[in-house]
Amino acid sequence: MQAAIQLLQLLLLALPAVVKAECCVTKACTLDCQPGETCALQMVDCIRAPCPPIQACVDFQECRIYEPDGSDYCADVCAEGRCPKGSICELQEVQCIRAPCPPMATCNK
Secondary structure, eight states: OHHHHHHHHHHHHHHHHHHHGGGGOOSSOOOOOOTTEEEEEEOOOOSSSOOOOEEEEEESEEEEEETTTTEEEEEEOOOTTSSOTTOEEEEEOOOOSSSOOOOEEEEEO
16 A cells, blocks of 8 residues: 555656646757767657657667678668757668778768
């Protein structure tokens, strides 16, 4: 019984915060991300609205191993938030002198 009362008290404290969440929705991403990452607003699934997007650092590169010689390299990826709204991220082939030649991500309208 005591546990149920404590849970109810916790819910009564948490619910007003959920209702106020809508007023606190951030339109700009402000996280300080590591090199190769950028801050992006990501949509979340939630049980009860409102469901504001959360800020997250997303990778715009993925590091891999080049199998023929075992060297490592990083390649661009088209992650959510890489391109501005209304643009589409596409991986473009590049010419290089020595393999691997990972494609470069470009934003196209």
